[in-house]
Amino acid sequence: MTSLLRRRARADTATTSVITMVDAGLTYPNGKVALADVNVTIPAGDFVFLVGPSGAGKSTFIRLLIRELVATHGRVQVAGRDLGRLRRGQVPGLRRRIGIVFQDFRLLPNKTVWENVGFALEVTGAPSGLIRQRVPQLLSLVGLQEHANHLPTQLSGGEQQRTAIARALVHDPAILIADEPTGNLDPVTSWEIIQLLIQINELGTTVLMATHNQEIVNAMRRRVLALEGGTLVRDEAGAAYEREY
Amino acid sequence: MGFVTGFLRFCGFSVVRAWQGFWRNAMMSLAATATVILMLVLLSGLFIVLTGLNSGIEFIERKVGVTAELVDDLSDERLQTLIERAEALDGVTDVAYISPDQAMRRLEEAFAQRGQTLSTGGANIQLQATLEITLAEPAFADEVSLALAGDGAVSKVITKQEEIDTLVGVINVIRTVGLVAIGLIGLTVLFMIVNTIRIAVYSRSNEIEIMRLVGASDSFIRWPFILEGILCGLIGAVVAVIAVSVVWDPIQPILVSVFQMPTAVSARNLASLSALLFAVGVGIGAVGSWISVRSYLSAAA
Numbered sequence: 001m002t003s004l005l006r007r008r009a010r011a012d013t014a015t016t017s018v019i020t021m022v023d024a025g026l027t028y029p030n031g032k033v034a035l036a037d038v039n040v041t042i043p044a045g046d047f048v049f050l051v052g053p054s055g056a057g058k059s060t061f062i063r064l065l066i067r068e069l070v071a072t073h074g075r076v077q078v079a080g081r082d083l084g085r086l087r088r089g090q091v092p093g094l095r096r097r098i099g100i101v102f103q104d105f106r107l108l109p110n111k112t113v114w115e116n117v118g119f120a121l122e123v124t125g126a127p128s129g130l131i132r133q134r135v136p137q138l139l140s141l142v143g144l145q146e147h148a149n150h151l152p153t154q155l156s157g158g159e160q161q162r163t164a165i166a167r168a169l170v171h172d173p174a175i176l177i178a179d180e181p182t183g184n185l186d187p188v189t190s191w192e193i194i195q196l197l198i199q200i201n202e203l204g205t206t207v208l209m210a211t212h213n214q215e216i217v218n219a220m221r222r223r224v225l226a227l228e229g230g231t232l233v234r235d236e237a238g239a240a241y242e243r244e245y
Numbered sequence: 246m247g248f249v250t251g252f253l254r255f256c257g258f259s260v261v262r263a264w265q266g267f268w269r270n271a272m273m274s275l276a277a278t279a280t281v282i283l284m285l286v287l288l289s290g291l292f293i294v295l296t297g298l299n300s301g302i303e304f305i306e307r308k309v310g311v312t313a314e315l316v317d318d319l320s321d322e323r324l325q326t327l328i329e330r331a332e333a334l335d336g337v338t339d340v341a342y343i344s345p346d347q348a349m350r351r352l353e354e355a356f357a358q359r360g361q362t363l364s365t366g367g368a369n370i371q372l373q374a375t376l377e378i379t380l381a382e383p384a385f386a387d388e389v390s391l392a393l394a395g396d397g398a399v400s401k402v403i404t405k406q407e408e409i410d411t412l413v414g415v416i417n418v419i420r421t422v423g424l425v426a427i428g429l430i431g432l433t434v435l436f437m438i439v440n441t442i443r444i445a446v447y448s449r450s451n452e453i454e455i456m457r458l459v460g461a462s463d464s465f466i467r468w469p470f471i472l473e474g475i476l477c478g479l480i481g482a483v484v485a486v487i488a489v490s491v492v493w494d495p496i497q498p499i500l501v502s503v504f505q506m507p508t509a510v511s512a513r514n515l516a517s518l519s520a521l522l523f524a525v526g527v528g529i530g531a532v533g534s535w536i537s538v539r540s541y542l543s544a545a546a
Binding site: 066088089092093094095096100106108119120122123124125127167168170171 | 250251254255258451452454455456457458459460461462463465466
């Protein structure tokens, strides 16, 4: 897995962006603007924070990227695919290029750590040989080899989030989207998860992390996209959570 | 080769998940299966009765042509002329003269077959002589009876058309009532399967959401549920076929006794009925689960 990520890192950084939004937005039929005319380009290998208060449009932004929603205007391009022109049958292919983790982990409670990660491969038709090869690699990457046979209820919050991250990486995605991944975790565990995301980013995967955690954003000093009322109000490299000027 | 192994993996995945899903939601699945069994058993009953009655009709139509009752004291010469005339009619394949004595012997034999003895109480009964006319096709019956009715040597022409018409009427009523009943039960079964699969889908909505997010295609999400519905229909069909096979032989004499005619239903019909039961069971399972999954996935898309 590590070698795969490194190989992709070299190839992708030589190419174009993995996420491009051009005047992209979403207006609901009742006229409510969820996201207005966003222009963003995220190159391969970047680590980007998406910040903003509740209702600012972060979820809409993410749902547009994974094509749960379709922009009503403008263009959204992810991993080389124009999402406005994507047919329904092509959406699964897009989602295999995007890994996603959530605040509430969304693990299957009746499956072990190993099965939760393997499930993501199994349901996309991966051969069992590949699953047996890939799952231990991913559990090793996130440091959960010893917990492979544990159920989610037997894990701490941080371990559950690591499981979710391993699952998100099964298809070796170009982008990892983390929606409030530390929202349910204590500060120490939150930093462990951030360290893991940094490690994954250094291996070549673009990371987009939506968060309310000012401490992490301020300490990391990475690119920050700030949304307010559905509008992108700030796109700043090496930035803090709040505007500093 | 890659496509084949991929398809086999998909089939294996879907079948295993359908089987797991069936037993995870066992109470609802078994209830749906029970309604399938009920419907298929009723369908079998209707099939057996209708097939039996149809074979009875065929038997009667094959055996019966036209019977002409003759006037008394007919001369041999006149009788011979009448026979020749009947034989010349279109559609007539055989004409047999039954004398009054032969008719009486037949009557006595019919009584003897029922274990009774014909008693006339000392009276001298004279039955009428008849001509029994066999036809190539039952359709010639009207034409032949019309031709003979005008002959002075014939007192009455009897065809079994009326009897057949009555029987066809009975069959139509049974068929209509049976089909309506089965249709209503079929709707109930469909409703049960739709709800069973809907509950299964909702109980696994988290799993479905994860499948979608990690890039599972609609087929991987949809087919395990459809196969789960098919499994309800298939198990129902297997039980119904076993039940029908067990009662197949014992039921034949009962049918003859009830309908008072040779309602023989051959083993070939059992094979046809089994195929019908499997087709209906699997079909209704597939349709019900398809409706359920389609509406859910469309709403979630």
